Amino acid sequence: MKDYILVGVDDTPESRTALRWAVDAAVRRDLAIRVVRAYANDLDRWPAIGMAGYVPPPIALDTFQQELDEAIRIARDRLGEDRVSGSLVDMDPAHAILREAGDAALVVVGTRSPNKMSAAFLGSVATAVTAKALCPVVVVRGERRPGPIVVGTDGSADSDDALTFAFEEAALTGEPLRVVYCWLPQTEYAAAVAGTEQLLKDWLAESIAPYRDKYPAVQVRAAVLAGRAGTELIKLSATASTVVVGSRGRGGVKGLLLGSVSQSLLHHANSPVVIAGRHKES
Numbered sequence: 001m002k003d004y005i006l007v008g009v010d011d012t013p014e015s016r017t018a019l020r021w022a023v024d025a026a027v028r029r030d031l032a033i034r035v036v037r038a039y040a041n042d043l044d045r046w047p048a049i050g051m052a053g054y055v056p057p058p059i060a061l062d063t064f065q066q067e068l069d070e071a072i073r074i075a076r077d078r079l080g081e082d083r084v085s086g087s088l089v090d091m092d093p094a095h096a097i098l099r100e101a102g103d104a105a106l107v108v109v110g111t112r113s114p115n116k117m118s119a120a121f122l123g124s125v126a127t128a129v130t131a132k133a134l135c136p137v138v139v140v141r142g143e144r145r146p147g148p149i150v151v152g153t154d155g156s157a158d159s160d161d162a163l164t165f166a167f168e169e170a171a172l173t174g175e176p177l178r179v180v181y182c183w184l185p186q187t188e189y190a191a192a193v194a195g196t197e198q199l200l201k202d203w204l205a206e207s208i209a210p211y212r213d214k215y216p217a218v219q220v221r222a223a224v225l226a227g228r229a230g231t232e233l234i235k236l237s238a239t240a241s242t243v244v245v246g247s248r249g250r251g252g253v254k255g256l257l258l259g260s261v262s263q264s265l266l267h268h269a270n271s272p273v274v275i276a277g278r279h280k281e282s
Helices: 013-029 061-079 093-100 118-132 157-173 190-214 229-236 260-268
Strands: 004-009 032-039 084-090 106-110 137-140 149-152 177-183 220-226 242-245 273-275
Touching: 004 013, 004 061, 004 093, 013 032, 013 061, 013 106, 013 137, 013 157, 032 061, 032 093, 061 084, 084 093, 093 118, 106 118, 118 137, 118 260, 149 157, 149 229, 157 177, 157 190, 157 242, 157 273, 177 190, 177 229, 190 220, 229 242, 229 260, 242 260, 260 273
Parallel strands: 004 032, 004 106, 032 084, 106 137, 149 177, 149 242, 177 220, 242 273
Antiparallel strands: 137 273
């Protein structure tokens, strides 16, 4: 039974933001929390790494343990002692999180502030985790704020998973839900564009009707937007509380880890991003 939320922590403010997000989610879902503090022991790989003459500094195990203990204490203040566990792992963060994520209902990770190091961090941790985890992954960007939950859909199996997560999250939080489908009309064919847009609106309304029936209390707005999905969803993230997408979508290629839309959101969204795709164990 998937009865816990897994959250990765380190020594950054963004990690503490992710921890708060995970604890709030665990309270709403009545789930436990498991906290992972990973570190890479360079001494184990020395002298195969680094430059000649360089000796890695000793590992500050006590400091890492204190960071883990503090994260556990914060979670236990909300959830109680019996519903919070943690582990200190000598492993790179992405592999440590994925190793612990097999039975998780949800994985939560943070990102560093937007700067020159962001892309490297995302490539090593958040992108790897979102690409391979067997459950939805929340990549927390900035503090939680009120606003609609935005979900992108295109009729694919991955976007069905995104819709399921988004409706459940809206039902739990009470936030309104905005469902969007993005397309690129050929403006030189004005009459055809108008007819196609109406067909898409009809399809979108029909496709989300079962979710409306299942979650009647959720306030839903559906829209067909002209533009690239990544660009439009990033714009909407400026006022959203969360943006939810599948990992690849209909345009994705089997075998690729993440699609262009999810990649763009991981790097440029102004809200937490949920990647809710269907990953299979290899």
